[in-house]
Amino acid sequence: MKALYLIISIIFTAFLGAIAYLNANSSLTKVNLIFAEINANPAVIILIIAVIGIFTGAFYHAFLSRTIDNPETFE
Numbered sequence: 001m002k003a004l005y006l007i008i009s010i011i012f013t014a015f016l017g018a019i020a021y022l023n024a025n026s027s028l029t030k031v032n033l034i035f036a037e038i039n040a041n042p043a044v045i046i047l048i049i050a051v052i053g054i055f056t057g058a059f060y061h062a063f064l065s066r067t068i069d070n071p072e073t074f075e
Helices: 002-022 042-069
Strands: 030-032 037-039
Touching: 002 042
Parallel strands: none
Antiparallel strands: 030 037
8 A cells, every 4th residue: 555655646746746847837727737728717726736735645644654654564
């Protein structure tokens, strides 16, 4: 489970980094994802990015708490 938590958190971190890099100079009404452009309400865009960040933090927390509890095994 530790490997799964670590892999998912790295994928979400890379996804958030890609969104931040691709949208550095864009307006908030259009978000450029990897292959598509999304036209949406700015509040919805911020909410979606925040939820992805919350999931990323939850997976990092799960990985760290499992590692601290049992550091010998890496499942």
